[in-house]
Amino acid sequence: MIVLSVFLALGMGCQQSAPMARVTGTVSLDGKPIKKGTVRFESTGRPATGRIENGAIVEVTTFKDTDGALIGTHKVAFWAFGDVAPGDANYMSSKSILPEKYNNPDTSGAVVEIKSGVNTVDFKLVTK
Amino acid sequence: MRRNRIGFTLIELLVVIAIIAILIALLVPAVQKVREAAARTQCINNMKQIGIALHGYHDANKQLPSSEFHPNGTKPVKWNWIPKILSHADQDPLHRQLNFTINGDLAPNYALLSKPFPLFLCPANPFALVMREEETHLAPNFVLSQSDYAANAGDYQNASGVGAKPDYGNLSYANGEVRGVMGRWGWAANIANIADGTSNTIAVGECVGAFCITQNLASQCWGTTAHPINYMNDSLANNLPTQGNPRWDESIGFRSYHMGGANFLFCDGTVRFLDQNIDMVSYRALASRANNEAVTLP
Numbered sequence: 134m135i136v137l138s139v140f141l142a143l144g145m146g147c148q149q150s151a152p153m154a155r156v157t158g159t160v161s162l163d164g165k166p167i168k169k170g171t172v173r174f175e176s177t178g179r180p181a182t183g184r185i186e187n188g189a190i191v192e193v194t195t196f197k198d199t200d201g202a203l204i205g206t207h208k209v210a211f212w213a214f215g216d217v218a219p220g221d222a223n224y225m226s227s228k229s230i231l232p233e234k235y236n237n238p239d240t241s242g243a244v245v246e247i248k249s250g251v252n253t254v255d256f257k258l259v260t261k
Numbered sequence: 262m263r264r265n266r267i268g269f270t271l272i273e274l275l276v277v278i279a280i281i282a283i284l285i286a287l288l289v290p291a292v293q294k295v296r297e298a299a300a301r302t303q304c305i306n307n308m309k310q311i312g313i314a315l316h317g318y319h320d321a322n323k324q325l326p327s328s329e330f331h332p333n334g335t336k337p338v339k340w341n342w343i344p345k346i347l348s349h350a351d352q353d354p355l356h357r358q359l360n361f362t363i364n365g366d367l368a369p370n371y372a373l374l375s376k377p378f379p380l381f382l383c384p385a386n387p388f389a390l391v392m393r394e395e396e397t398h399l400a401p402n403f404v405l406s407q408s409d410y411a412a413n414a415g416d417y418q419n420a421s422g423v424g425a426k427p428d429y430g431n432l433s434y435a436n437g438e439v440r441g442v443m444g445r446w447g448w449a450a451n452i453a454n455i456a457d458g459t460s461n462t463i464a465v466g467e468c469v470g471a472f473c474i475t476q477n478l479a480s481q482c483w484g485t486t487a488h489p490i491n492y493m494n495d496s497l498a499n500n501l502p503t504q505g506n507p508r509w510d511e512s513i514g515f516r517s518y519h520m521g522g523a524n525f526l527f528c529d530g531t532v533r534f535l536d537q538n539i540d541m542v543s544y545r546a547l548a549s550r551a552n553n554e555a556v557t558l559p
Binding site for chain 1: 417418419420445475487488489492493495496509510511513537538540541542
């Protein structure tokens with residue numbers, strides 16, 4: 134029985150987890166920090182998503198909340214919307230403040246290498 | 262040596278108890294798995310019925326239901342798309358009682374819609390029977406039945422789904438630039454608009470949790486594939502919504518209470534369970550109805 138329980142405990146305790154790394158950094162548009170938005174890191178595995186708050190990348194999440202990004206090369210996409218007055222029924226269709234190319238990781242031109250440990254990535258976006 | 266004894270020794274009792282404990286430990290997770298599988302099957306069945314109703318509606322109206330009515334052809338009236346298909350989903354008596362010339366959350370419509378409709382609720386949803394207050398309306402005055410099944414508005418992170426052309430307002434119902442098949446308000450595709458193919462385009466997906474504050478049978482119910490499936494479920498699916506959901510732009514992704522993915526109804530009527538680790542290129546392509554992508558699902 135002891136053997137069995139040890140076996141069960143070992144069997145259940147062994148869960149494969151992919152290598153992850155913490156990601157922080159900044160995002161600016163034409164030199165000014167982006168107030169609120171989303172940044173997405175896409176690689177071959179599940180993509181990581183972070184929030185942009187006052188120019189800083191926070192809460193990068195892949196599988197569980199704030200667990201970071203998978204290690205590897207990621208293409209990066211960005212989303213940010215203009216301010217809408219509270220109570221405006223159109224707030225969910227608020228204007229994108231970024232050029233459309235930044236919405237797609239294939240066209241944004243931003244690529245980062247996420248290594249183990251804590252990564253600091255800075256993105257300087259420009260409107261044209 | 263032979264003993265005449267009555268009863269069991271302590272060791273024997275411990276052994277028996279331990280064996281029973283192990284058997285129960287094996288059984289309980291199995292029962293839980295079966296319950297989850299049953300909930301997923303029920304959910305797929307709900308979606309299948311919604312798909313049949315959508316096709317019934319399309320046959321009758323030559324268009325999928327939009328989240329809006331235009332009773333006089335002028336001022337749009339706010340409605341979710343779901344009540345439109347009720348007469349095609351065995352709810353014709355209810356459909357006849359609703360007054361579609363006024364908003365869905367006004368009397369008498371409010372009273373008719375403030376009860377749970379199991380067809381539009383996923384049985385895996387622990388909050389399925391919890392009535393929600395509507396955004397900007399405080400309970401208990403505007404407690405409406407939510408829907409766990411949200412229309413596919415597209416692959417962008419806002420409701421209009423038009424990216425660089427964001428002037429598409431929610432209320433401009435003539436606009437066909439919605440990237441999905443049914444916009445937040447005002448616009449819905451017909452089959453001819455779905456150039457990527459009905460088997461490659463999502464019609465309805467699961468969207469549960471915090472976003473339900475704005476998502477009910479009276480006003481609107483939509484989601485997008487901007488975020489990975491089940492993104493941030495820990496904080497966005499397992500909490501009851503609050504007024505003025507400050508994270509609406511993250512909540513709009515399709516998410517479910519099923520392990521490892523979510524169910525999706527496609528425009529051809531099939532229901533598929535998509536793995537939450539699907540690559541984003543394919544996932545976005547499944548939401549856009551006319552973007553010239555070829556997607557093959559396993």
